[in-house]
Amino acid sequence: MILALFYVAAAIALLSTAMALSRTNATHALIYLIMSLLSVAVIFFIIGAPFAAALEIVIYAGAIMVLFVFVIMMLNLGEAGQIREREWLKPRSWILPGIFAAALLAELLVLENGLSGTTTGVAVEPKTVGLTLFGPYVLAVELASMLLLAGLVGAYHVGRSFLARDRGVKHQ
Amino acid sequence: MPLEHVLGLASLLFALGLTGLMVRRNILFVLMSLEVMLNSAALAFVAAGAHWGQPDGQVVFMLVLTVAAAEVSVGLGLVLQIQRRFHTLDIDDATRLRG
Numbered sequence: 001m002i003l004a005l006f007y008v009a010a011a012i013a014l015l016s017t018a019m020a021l022s023r024t025n026a027t028h029a030l031i032y033l034i035m036s037l038l039s040v041a042v043i044f045f046i047i048g049a050p051f052a053a054a055l056e057i058v059i060y061a062g063a064i065m066v067l068f069v070f071v072i073m074m075l076n077l078g079e080a081g082q083i084r085e086r087e088w089l090k091p092r093s094w095i096l097p098g099i100f101a102a103a104l105l106a107e108l109l110v111l112e113n114g115l116s117g118t119t120t121g122v123a124v125e126p127k128t129v130g131l132t133l134f135g136p137y138v139l140a141v142e143l144a145s146m147l148l149l150a151g152l153v154g155a156y157h158v159g160r161s162f163l164a165r166d167r168g169v170k171h172q
Numbered sequence: 173m174p175l176e177h178v179l180g181l182a183s184l185l186f187a188l189g190l191t192g193l194m195v196r197r198n199i200l201f202v203l204m205s206l207e208v209m210l211n212s213a214a215l216a217f218v219a220a221g222a223h224w225g226q227p228d229g230q231v232v233f234m235l236v237l238t239v240a241a242a243e244v245s246v247g248l249g250l251v252l253q254i255q256r257r258f259h260t261l262d263i264d265d266a267t268r269l270r271g
Contacts, residue, residue: 006173010181017185017208021192026200033204040185040215047178048222052214052230059237060211064244071248072200075255124227132227133234140231144238151242158249 005107006046012100013039019096026072027085028093030065035100037061042104045111051126178219185212199254199263203247210240 013036020032037060044053076084133141189208196202214236221229251261258265 003173006177010177013181014184014188017188021188021196021201021205021208026198029201029204033207036208037211040211043178043181043215044218047173047219048225049218049230049233052218052233055234055237059241060207064207064241067244067248068200068204071251074252075261124222124225124230129227129230133231137228137231140235144235147238147242151245154242155245155249158246158253161253 002046005110006043008103009039009042009046009107012036012103013043016097016100026068027089030068030072031093031097033068034061034065035097035104037065038101038104042107045108048123050123051129175219175223179216182212182216182219185209185215197264198261199251200261202263203244203251206247207240207244210236210243 016032016035016039020029020036023029023032037056041053041056041061044050044056186209189205189212192205192208193202196205214233217229217232217236219229221227221232254263254266255261
């Protein structure tokens with residue numbers, strides 16, 4: 001039973017990834033990419049990593065995809081952009097992602113009712129993960145924080161001239 | 173569930189991302205392919221960690237998340253710059269270091 005749930009989620013992941021990378025329209029590709037990330041989150045839940053599943057949804061499908069949406073929306077401003085967006089988000093383009101999302105929700109409901117969420121015996125609890133993260137891996141946490149700082153500074157530096165030139169200020 | 177099946181799914185996802193990376197020339201899709209590849213690597217880590225009941229896989233998953241977040245923020249800043257300077261998102265138009 002659990003194996004069947006895994007295969008359904010895996011099929012959705014592969015299908016939506018293939019759809020995402022073969023679209024010509026970036027907005028449609030994003031919808032399929034989010035579906036792919038959600039199905040991977042369900043797979044995490046099935047194989048016994050509920051904390052990773054939550055992080056996948058909150059950070060990957062939430063934060064990182066919102067960055068993509070911001071950039072796509074910044075690239076087509078104005079009246080023409082509004083018309084194009086209305087064309088992009090026709091109801092027809094929501095049907096297949098909607099079916100995928102409904103299937104994943106059904107899987108989650110099945111998992112919640114009765115079946116335990118793991119196949120390997122025990123799920124790895126968030127508490128264990130936290131203790132490991134701030135125990136033996138504390139150096140990796142510091143490295144990650146430095147990487148995030150470097151990413152922040154880099155993104156600010158690359159994006160600053162973009163903002164300055166838009167305001168008509170000559171930036172050097 | 174057999175570990176091999178999850179690892180097979182991860183490698184298939186990675187292959188899809190690699191194909192997208194090599195085939196697509198729109199820089200937004202190149203970044204999306206990179207996300208797919210990072211995500212498949214994270215899936216392999218979490219699956220291996222869950223197979224032996226150890227939390228290390230999820231710890232590495234969090235580090236992969238950090239790498240993905242840093243990469244995508246800088247990458248999308250570059251997307252804005254390329255769109256501004258070349259008025260296109262085709263990465264073949266941005267092959268020179270001094271644009």
